[in-house]
Amino acid sequence: MSTDPIWERSHDDEPDVPLAEDIAPGTANDPDASSRERVTITVDGEQVETEAGATLLDACQAVETSGDVLALCSYDENSKIGPRSECRTCMVETEQHSVIPSCSFPPRDGMTVYTDTEMATEARDVNLDLLLSNHNLLCTTCGKNGRCELQDVSIENDVVEPRYGVMHDRSELEPIDDSSPFIQIDRNKCILCNRCVEACNDVQVEGVLRMEGSGENTRIGFQNGMETMMESTCVSCGHCATVCPTGALLEQGLVDATTLPVPGFTHKTSAEGIIGEEYDHQSTQRTPMKSELETQNEPKASEPSATGED
Amino acid sequence: MADEKIICETPAVRVSAGSENHRRGLELLHEVDESEATVTTAAVGSVGYVGLEPLVIASVEGKTAFFSRPSIEQVETIATTLDDETVPTDEAMAVVEHDPATASLPTPETGPLGVGFRHVLGSCGWLAPTSIEEYTELRDDLFTERAEDDPENVRGDVMGTNLRGRGRGDASGDVSVAEEWTTVYETPGDPIVVVNGNESDDHADGDRLLLESAPIAVVDVALASAIALDATDVVIYTNETETLACERTQEAAAALDDVSDTDIPVRVVTGPDEYKAGEPTMALEAIEGNHRIEARRQPPGPSEHGVDGRPTLVHTPRTFAQIGMILEETSLRGATSDPGTRLITVADDDSTLATVELPTDATLDSAVSAVELENGWNGACVGGVFGGLTRTLDVPASAPGLSGARLGTNGVVELLGDSTCMVALAGERAKFAKEMNCGRCVPCREGSKQLVDLLRTVYDGEYKRGMLRELARVMRTTSLCGFGRDASRPVTTAMDEFETEFTAHAKGNCPTGICNQS
Numbered sequence: 001m002s003t004d005p006i007w008e009r010s011h012d013d014e015p016d017v018p019l020a021e022d023i024a025p026g027t028a029n030d031p032d033a034s035s036r037e038r039v040t041i042t043v044d045g046e047q048v049e050t051e052a053g054a055t056l057l058d059a060c061q062a063v064e065t066s067g068d069v070l071a072l073c074s075y076d077e078n079s080k081i082g083p084r085s086e087c088r089t090c091m092v093e094t095e096q097h098s099v100i101p102s103c104s105f106p107p108r109d110g111m112t113v114y115t116d117t118e119m120a121t122e123a124r125d126v127n128l129d130l131l132l133s134n135h136n137l138l139c140t141t142c143g144k145n146g147r148c149e150l151q152d153v154s155i156e157n158d159v160v161e162p163r164y165g166v167m168h169d170r171s172e173l174e175p176i177d178d179s180s181p182f183i184q185i186d187r188n189k190c191i192l193c194n195r196c197v198e199a200c201n202d203v204q205v206e207g208v209l210r211m212e213g214s215g216e217n218t219r220i221g222f223q224n225g226m227e228t229m230m231e232s233t234c235v236s237c238g239h240c241a242t243v244c245p246t247g248a249l250l251e252q253g254l255v256d257a258t259t260l261p262v263p264g265f266t267h268k269t270s271a272e273g274i275i276g277e278e279y280d281h282q283s284t285q286r287t288p289m290k291s292e293l294e295t296q297n298e299p300k301a302s303e304p305s306a307t308g309e310d
Numbered sequence: 311m312a313d314e315k316i317i318c319e320t321p322a323v324r325v326s327a328g329s330e331n332h333r334r335g336l337e338l339l340h341e342v343d344e345s346e347a348t349v350t351t352a353a354v355g356s357v358g359y360v361g362l363e364p365l366v367i368a369s370v371e372g373k374t375a376f377f378s379r380p381s382i383e384q385v386e387t388i389a390t391t392l393d394d395e396t397v398p399t400d401e402a403m404a405v406v407e408h409d410p411a412t413a414s415l416p417t418p419e420t421g422p423l424g425v426g427f428r429h430v431l432g433s434c435g436w437l438a439p440t441s442i443e444e445y446t447e448l449r450d451d452l453f454t455e456r457a458e459d460d461p462e463n464v465r466g467d468v469m470g471t472n473l474r475g476r477g478r479g480d481a482s483g484d485v486s487v488a489e490e491w492t493t494v495y496e497t498p499g500d501p502i503v504v505v506n507g508n509e510s511d512d513h514a515d516g517d518r519l520l521l522e523s524a525p526i527a528v529v530d531v532a533l534a535s536a537i538a539l540d541a542t543d544v545v546i547y548t549n550e551t552e553t554l555a556c557e558r559t560q561e562a563a564a565a566l567d568d569v570s571d572t573d574i575p576v577r578v579v580t581g582p583d584e585y586k587a588g589e590p591t592m593a594l595e596a597i598e599g600n601h602r603i604e605a606r607r608q609p610p611g612p613s614e615h616g617v618d619g620r621p622t623l624v625h626t627p628r629t630f631a632q633i634g635m636i637l638e639e640t641s642l643r644g645a646t647s648d649p650g651t652r653l654i655t656v657a658d659d660d661s662t663l664a665t666v667e668l669p670t671d672a673t674l675d676s677a678v679s680a681v682e683l684e685n686g687w688n689g690a691c692v693g694g695v696f697g698g699l700t701r702t703l704d705v706p707a708s709a710p711g712l713s714g715a716r717l718g719t720n721g722v723v724e725l726l727g728d729s730t731c732m733v734a735l736a737g738e739r740a741k742f743a744k745e746m747n748c749g750r751c752v753p754c755r756e757g758s759k760q761l762v763d764l765l766r767t768v769y770d771g772e773y774k775r776g777m778l779r780e781l782a783r784v785m786r787t788t789s790l791c792g793f794g795r796d797a798s799r800p801v802t803t804a805m806d807e808f809e810t811e812f813t814a815h816a817k818g819n820c821p822t823g824i825c826n827q828s
């Protein structure tokens with residue numbers, strides 16, 4: 001048993017605010033993608049001056065481009081989030097570097113950019129369809145219907161029939177994680193943009209969410225290795241759901257907010273299975289894991305032998 | 311125990327083996343050591359011919375005989391014959407006369423051992439791999455000492471060439487090494503030098519060969535590069551399953567540390583035995599200790615944002631070996647557009663490997679006779695797992711030559727015989743991409759799934775040529791890292807070269823018959 005005074009130990013095992021180095025989001029140590037200086041570039045024939053810190057996408061958005069640069073996974077509300085550069089629906093063609101992702105390519109002085117060449121358009125079209133091929137495209141029962149970025153870019157890009165189809169076989173869908181009374185996870189709608197992971201780790205510094213797996217098994221998961229949101233250390237701040245472009249992360253109150261009434265068919269029942277129903281009547285905002293961690297961390301002076309192991 | 315130094319010793323027996331035949335090699339060596347004969351012995355690295363190993367190399371004065379996979383009895387006879395100062399020639403696969411003091415493996419004119427030439431491979435299988443004594447005796451200066459004395463000169467030598475990086479694990483693979491050096495040198499921060507030796511493609515054997523057979527030279531050049539670039543440390547990144555390469559590199563680093571004045575630490579770090587982990591930015595992630603390995607977004611690349619965000623030089627052992635040639639001031643051979651030599655591993659139907667060295671202006675067919683083929687070949691996959699399929703090897707071994715022929719540059723020629731169905735091979739490689747990618751970007755993660763599905767529909771009777779082309783093109787031009795950019799190459803090149811096989815499959819007929827079985 002340790003005789004260290006409590007204040008000596010307190011910051012060692014304080015899970016409430018994880019130390020930045022303990023956070024393991026499972027993602028790469030990416031460099032900064034913006035330019036360090038002001039540059040002048042040409043986008044579809046128009047000259048654009050960009051400030052230091054701008055990306056090529058910023059430049060494209062400053063003018064009326066000939067092609068629709070979809071840029072689905074990019075996020076400009078918070079500089080701590082992205083660019084993840086995963087969806088590749090922001091591709092443009094340049095004279096200098098061929099086809100490049102505008103969201104994450106630092107503009108360089110004198111660059112000439114075209115948004116509507118055959119290569120750039122094909123790249124954006126195919127990549128968007130690839131995203132949809134792995135998406136349970138059931139907008140009518142989806143809680144994000146009408147305010148969904150994937151839906152927006154699909155409409156913008158005139159998608160009628162995605163060339164690789166959509167993910168529809170119910171038996172192949174992952175069960176919806178409905179364990180948390182605050183946030184529902186439907187991985188069948190996730191585009192793996194990583195925004196939620198960054199919101200959780202880099203903005204909120206909570207260290208709950210992570211990217212896990214590889215290849216077709218890549219998914220968002222929990223840093224404590226648990227399977228459901230309720231077993232994670234989530235504090236229900238809701239930031240992940242705020243940044244999520246799709247119906248993959250939804251605040252429970254909004255799960256059926258915008259769905260069209262299809263009798264007996266809701267977002268919750270859109271997949272074959274649901275996990276976490278045992279937490280149905282959870283009343284507190286804290287997940288049990290989080291509460292447990294906090295109890296362990298309660299001042300122990302009054303019951304010094306309770307934890308035994310130190 | 312084998313002796314520390316073997317060069318110029320006579321009579322001498324070298325037992326040459328790579329990791330695959332290492333144990334058997336030690337058994338044979340033990341046999342010689344236990345015999346009554348007075349011979350100097352050494353366990354040397356592979357000469358590059360895995361299929362011939364262990365290779366027992368018996369020398370007296372300027373004459374050397376080679377024995378492939380001899381029996382214990384044969385080895386006894388070899389030892390007793392040598393004891394009489396005579397080179398045994400019975401059942402030798404080759405006998406060569408040479409300068410008794412040669413520092414480079416003497417090779418016969420003909421037969422597999424005579425294929426290509428040995429420049430960076432010279433010491434492989436001839437010198438004791440970790441003997442610093444032998445290494446220093448052969449040169450006036452270590453590269454490391456030269457760099458200590460005049461770093462600017464070393465920098466100038468490398469920055470003044472148009473050498474291109476070798477292999478998919480090199481951050482300047484197929485492009486200018488000088489530019490990479492310049493960026494590393496000019497970027498603010500403490501640079502670090504990474505030797506990326508983690509190649510899990512079973513057929514791409516060049517880097518492992520260098521790390522096992524000539525580790526001191528690789529580490530010496532890497533250290534010299536670090537000194538020249540003002541770097542503060544060197545990391546040698548290897549595959550966790552390659553224990554021999556790992557041990558030898560560690561020994562080499564320790565030995566160099568003893569004899570040189572530099573205080574730059576050399577760390578050996580192992581990464582997972584996964585194809586993706588050899589990609590340069592994933593190598594950085596593994597070195598940083600990330601529990602999950604995915605590619606890093608670029609630009610800027612490793613030269614500006616490498617290990618822990620520091621400017622980082624990432625070269626393969628193969629590239630460092632070429633830099634060694636530049637520092638030795640031998641003018642580089644080969645094509646001017648891509649000077650130097652390339653290590654090419656030739657694999658036959660049974661995956662018997664032979665790694666040979668070709669000047670970049672030689673054509674690939676000159677490497678073929680390094681393996682014995684019973685029934686010839688009717689196609690080849692050039693460049694490793696994600697190489698290109700071709701009917702001809704009349705292609706220069708240079709980067710521009712290979713990419714012009716839409717082939718890969720990772721130094722592999724897999725010879726494909728009658729028993730290989732090209733459509734099935736393309737399908738296997740697409741499946742590999744689907745299973746092994748890091749999962750980060752859409753064109754590779756989702757594209758490889760659709761690629762597999764589109765190939766499956768060929769078997770269902772529909773060859774969607776246009777869709778396959780379009781998808782392969784988008785994967786190539788928009789994937790985030792080299793893995794995805796290369797992943798569709800087997801499919802597109804199979805379509806280019808073996809189109810009739812695709813149409814035949816769509817009609818339910820596999821020309822080789824393989825897909826129709828079962």
Ligand code: SF4
Nearest residue numbers: 138139142148246247
């Ligand atoms: S997330 Fe929901 S609304 Fe958005 S595209 Fe998918 S199904 Fe439609």
Ligand code: SF4
Nearest residue numbers: 190191193194196244
């Ligand atoms: S859950 Fe939403 S925010 Fe998170 S990776 Fe998936 S799509 Fe992006």
Ligand code: SF4
Nearest residue numbers: 748750751754791794
């Ligand atoms: S190309 Fe493939 S391996 Fe590379 S980042 Fe994309 S998914 Fe990962």
Ligand code: FES
Nearest residue numbers: 071073085088103
């Ligand atoms: S917005 Fe650029 S890759 Fe997604």
